[in-house]
Amino acid sequence: MSSVFDELQWRGSVALSTDESALREAIENGPITLYCGFDPTAPSLHFGNFVQLVVLRRFQLAGHRVICLVGGSTGLIGDPKPTSERVLKTREQTAANVARIKALVRPFLDFDGTTGVAHPAMLVDNLDWFGPMSALDFLREVGKHFRVNQMVKKEAVARRLESQEGISYTEFSYQLLQALDYLELYRTHGCVLQTGGSDQWGNITAGVDLVHKVEGVSVHALATPLLTDAAGVKYGKSEGNAIWLSADMTSAYAFYQYFLNVDDASVGALLRFFTDRSQPEIEELERAAREEPFRRAAQKALAADIVTLVHGDPARQAVVAASEALFGKGDLRALDAATLVDATAELPGGEVHAGMSVVDALVSVGLVDSRNAARRAIAEGGASVNGVKVTDANAVLAEADLLAGLVTILRRGRKSLAAGRAAAL
Template identity: 45%
Template sequence: MEVKIAENLVEELRWRGLLKDVTEGAEEALAKQKVTGYIGFDPTADSLHVGSLLPIMVLVHLQRHGHSPIALAGGGTGMIGDPSGKSKERQLLSEEQLQINIKGIKAQLAHFLDFEKPGNPARLVNNADWLRPMNLLDFLRDTGKHFTVNYMMAKDSVRTRLESEEGISFTEFSYMLLQSYDFLQLYERYGCTLQMGGSDQWGNITAGIMLIRKVADAQAHGAVVPLVTTSAGTKFGKTEAGTVWLDSKRTSPYRFYQFWLNTTDDDAIRYLKYFTLLSREEIAAYEHAVETEPHLRAAQTRLAEEVTRAVHGEDGLARAQAATDVLFGNRELDGMSADDLVDIFAEVPSCAVPRADLEGDGLSVVDLGVMCGLDRSKKQVRNLIESGGLYMNNHRVDDMNQSVTLADAIDGRVIVLRKGRKQYSLVRMEEA
């Protein structure tokens, strides 16, 4: 099946801020012919994280413009570790763990790339297929001879590590040769002539271009995307709770949604360009909204919706939005599980109450409010109830003589108390 090539890929990438640098001739090649391009993904975990979304989106645009994307899983190089951008050597992984990680990564990539698109399917390739059976002497003779030590030491990724206190092991020093060999193998097997990656990969990419030129007498190209930081200059994808993962078991859809919802006004439009497929007209409208009605946070809401839907599907997005409504007291807790509520209210104060205290007639809601610190005295809690400011499981408490029993606990495990609009306490049942 013939695939039509859209000529404006590079223009699109530049407008979205997804292109930091490109080798000479790459733009012309992408405009004139169907190009196969790849990006490598390091399988150091069984899930990708939000920092991986930028290269994923580059592959998405590549496929949408009629070119063929390859996601290269480093099942072989993952046993070595890339020194680029790292201050110390990584922990080496077993082959069994690498296979588990690659399986998880492929499932996540399938949310973005079409691996069955007629005439232009995406591919997931594992470089262990050619690196594992490779003979060391053959590799040194056929590949190593094309690289001088001076050439390798001039690369930023190597020079930076050489100047550090940690230094660089021979294992990591060899990584550049292996990645270059990957590019050569992808060229020979799939006609791949374009390698892309983060800007810290420029040295490895140009080394691969050089190897293809020397071994195959062919022209290859490279392009790099910027390394994403926040407007405050901090590393993107890191929160106080740690890394934001694409796997719902590591980062729940609610927390994932909240990560994007909390984007600052300074970053919102840039992230809409990076991480969504919204048109220029749509993004211009959100840019105007940020300038004129920033309090509505329309850009952040759309960003959170688009990225959460892409990663977790409509069901995950619906769960995340429902959880957000619960947090702000805009909906009842019907259908929410105890696990959901523990996740939603993980960062609010909590108190533990012996399960036995809630058996039978239970505790008065006034006593529970004091025990959990919503107010300092029973009188203050009573005044809170009289003013309509105390809620249990998002239902207003109208009777100061109301009792709280195990029947009020979600899944028999947790109760949510709220003072006013925002002051929460999560009541956890504990065994004696």
């Protein structure tokens, strides 16, 4: 690729930009300084933030200076949601979230120069400049540059004005706060590009306009597309729940399984967007997805690369081993307790204990609806405990069958799995 902008376009990472030719020229004559902001409205970053971190990472690897902004101030307000007001976090909650997010972004970018990047990343908190600013100073220095008739046309604001709940002055003012971030970073670090999701375009361009009005210079904006599957469903949701980057909110195993299960029609686009694989590598994986979809080669590559980036290679090795062991291609007994718990968390199940008959265990976890059905499954060779076929209808669970003392994996047929969880004493 002749520039990181070309690479981003090839990878499908550019939905919108201001003055593409001028932005391309600035990048090619760089290095430039760019930033993306992350509000601490939750104790973890989520899939949408991951999209932006990947873009920042590509810019840093291409030799540019990147700034990761954590919104200790804007997080106290919250970007307007499409339908309703946010419940404001306390200052203490926001500060705790800021600390967690500062830790979460570190695996994605090099802040110390240890990997040989041309420019270490910077981590800033907008509370540092908003905190000392009075309301009067904010209105005089920022508010005077905005026109209400233009502000109400921003998509997020317009949608809320059309709703029954309307929008508070607090959330209406959010775009001014984000705009000041851009102005501050331009002044202190020479920042000339802000990146974000296409749903943030109104807030991003508000910053572009403010810098132009106050400093008389043209700066740039770049927005990524909304990523959806073949059915048009937004990525980053799993049965109504967000996919979080923090392992204590979405386990590495669940994260791996999420990407392992993406549809064949979408996997190529996700490989381009999220991995560092080359065009020939991705095209070969796309061919495999078309011609040998049952092998899931493209999905396995995608899931492995993303888990490595987010959680590290040891986590990748653990979740791949767990995934293969659950489906009969590895040793369940070799898995550590934490991985076992994560890998079986979403399996149906019930309580079991040492000394319990396998027949009763199959009923308890819901794999069969009666003891007679359990006996038939065993007689037909269709029942197993921890990957070992059960042939004796009178077999009982031993202490060793409770892996790590916690769980027993029971199977009926080829695909029906359940977790027998140790009964509480």
